[in-house]
Amino acid sequence: MGTSYTPPTNPDWWREPIERTELLWIVISFAWCLFMFGWMIAWHWIGNQNMNNEAYKTTVEVYTKKVDDQLAKYTVRKDEASGDDVVAPPPGSDVYLLGMQWQWRPILELKKGQTYRLHLSSKDVVHGFSLQPENINFQAYPGYEQVINITPNKSGTFSIACGEYCGGVDAMGHHTMLGRIYVKE
Amino acid sequence: MATTTMSEFRVDPVSGLKINRTANTLVKVNAFAAIVFLLVGGLFGIGVALTRMPGVQLLKPELFYMFLTAHGIVALMVWIIFFEMAVLYFLGAHLLGNRLATPRLAWTQFWLMIIGAAITAVAILQGNSSVMMTSYVPLQAAPHFYLGLILFAVGALIGCFVFLGTLVVAKEEKTYTGSLPLVVFGGVTATVIAIFTIASGALILIPTFLWSLGLISQIDPMMYRVIWWAFGHSSQQINVVTHISIWYLIASLVFGAKPMSEKVSRGAFLLYILFLQLGSVHHLLADPGLSSAWKIFNTSYMLYLAVLASMIHGLTVPGSIEVAQRKKGLDTGLFTWLRKAPWGNPVFSGMFMSLIGFGFIGGITGVVMSVEQINMIIHNTMYLPGHFHGTVVSGTTMAFMAVTYYLIPVVFQRKIALGAIAKLQPYVFSIGGAIFAISLMGAGTLGVQRRHADISFAGQPLAYEYPEIAKGLMSFGEIGGIVMALGATMFIIVVLASIFTGERIAEDAKPWPKVEDADVVFEKTGKKHVGTGGFEAPGTFVLAMVLFVTLVLYYFINFKYLSSVWSMS
Secondary structure, eight states: OOOTTSOOSSTTGGGSOOOHHHHHHHHHHHHHHHHHHHHHHHHHHHOSBOOOOEEEEOOHHHHHHHHHHHHHHHEEEEOTTTOOEEEOOOTTSEEEEEEETTEEESEEEEETTOOEEEEEEESSSOEEEEEETTTEEEEEOBTEEEEEEEEOOSOEEEEEEEOSOOOBOSSSBGGGOBEEEEEEO | OOOSSOOSEEEOTTTOOEEEHHHHHHHHHHHHHHHHHHHHHHHHHHHHHHHHSTTTOOSOHHHHHHHHHHHIIIIIIIHHHHHHHHHHHIIIIITTTOOOSOHHHHHHHHHHHHHHHHHHHHHHHTTSOOSTTTOOTTSOOOHHHHHHHHHHHHHHHHHHHHHHHHHHHHHHTTSSOSSOOHHHHHHHHHHHHHHHHHHHHHHHHHHHHHHHTTSSSOOOHHHHHHHHHHHHHHHHHHHHHHHHHHHHHHHHHHHOOOOSOHHHHHHHHHHHHHHGGGGGGGGGTTOTTOOHHHHHHHHTHHHHHHHHHHHHHHHHHHHHHHHHHHHTTOOSTTTHHHHTSOTTOHHHHHHHHHHHIIIIIIIHHHHHHTSTTGGGGTTTBTHHHHHHHHHIIIIIIHHHHHHHHHHHHHHSOBOOSSHHHHHHHHHHHHHHHHHHHHHHHHHHHTTOBSSOSOTTOTTOSSOOOOOHHHHHHHHHHHHHHHHHHHHHHHHHHHHHHHHHHSOBOOTTSOOOOOOOOHHHHHHHHTOOOOSBTTBSOHHHHHHHHHHHHHHHHHHHHHHHHHTTSOEEO
């Protein structure tokens, strides 16, 4: 007897045994919970897609200078479509990408199968690095520099959209923000 | 001769509850405000939906961002928290045959929330506060945008304390004996979480307000997001706890069911209090400066103990219905109890649609997307709006609508008008919601980013086109969104028609027939057998295993997809 909206009829309700349906479900569910917890840790060893957790405090001035130095050193051409600078840093090196209202710069040229230390930061507001069509997504903050070791496993033209709303007007804004990464064989 | 002053309490002929008139008025005004805001939030939602449909694109980007900000705040916060205030007062006063502790403070709660919501709405409609519900700094809104939210939150906080005070009154005045009813215990759980939530909100919104006035020079954007999500995600946890309490309530109201085990259900609520808040870290998994150890501990709600709690409620609520139905004679086969459930009663059908929608759509995807690594291929895509419409629309809002069909006769003392529309409403709303959620998650998996006024990147030299199928999913999903809006409109029409034109239920009307207690029926018939194979609720167990297998498969499918993208370390 009793309902969920009246006090329990048995004052010793905490001593009532648990029915089998519930008990078995709790055991199965908890086992799966433990598995999921373990798997998330295990993927750091068995998986190839993990966060690096390397990050630094920075300032817009310091980070912008790194981007400019990179442009001076590794610019290889102007992009055909946009006329922006394309940089091709050597494999293994640090690559600096800067999000700003409303573009990602510079355009990168990488080599397939090579690892790069990709740095992400923002010049103004919070942006989201969103690599398409791979659909890999990270946050980019002003004042913070996040480093991810990336190894492209496909060649082709990749776009970077913005995943974090960053303002905008009709003509341009969050919805027009793009960058590009070329991956060569 | 009747006295001119009415007594403080009335005995409700519909529910048999002893109802305090002042408390009843406060339930009424909060529920009514909630439904008005649901209408407002829904209208902004339609604008968003019609803009996201490639080929329609109703609104220009600036207007779209304003609509999206308004939709997020009104539908996700204002409608839901007003309704939760009504639910808390109902639990503390009506269910316990009690008065409200401090009606004057309860009115303060109501008016502060109204004024706060109005101020923020004005700020948004003025057009210079299109910063989205999340309002991440350093994007800046007008000062009154934050001020309105702060007033709204203070109002809600007052409501929480009125509820707790009301429980103290009930205990002092001995309006009940023994332990609190399970549903009220759920209300206490929601309130504990709400107080944490609102405190976090104050902690970040007050400095942000001062910053918008120029009194503080800078707010660290990373710190903002960490604290804001202790508010933003936690507020969704209040919804989860509240709608689960409503599931339990409806199972008892409609079927005369009792909880399968008080201990298990209360234990599961306790797990929520202890661990649910950790889940706020889901939003920070792609952020710099936070270690994997910290992320894994939090995003897993420490060993997924809050997920365990949801899985428990997901079984015990339908399980208690199954046991009650079996005790009432539907003790054959696996699903006779479910087939013969009152599917034409929107209180039940709405609750069951909420259970299925929350479990299969919101729940499964929520568990999978919050895995530290899986998040990288989902973070901030259209998958997110898909997921949280699965939880907040298909789960919370559907449950709130279902319980409204019960509250109208009890609280508003009116019969439901337009019964035929009410009967269909939960199905229209849920099916629309399901199409919307699943399609948007599909589009998100294919990369479509959220909060984009235009997903075609039209006119950009560095053009990018999403796959055709993603655009198709966006169109299809937004058609689901329109169906969902139709379902919400049906709800609002039924509610307004009922409370303004519905047949009055006189206070001295003949008591409505009570739903029989399943145990009483069981004892009367003297039958012994319930369930099969030593399981009292075998059908529910099978349904739970379907959910389990779906979750496991979906989990590994996502890891398979993850393993195919660029290596990252």
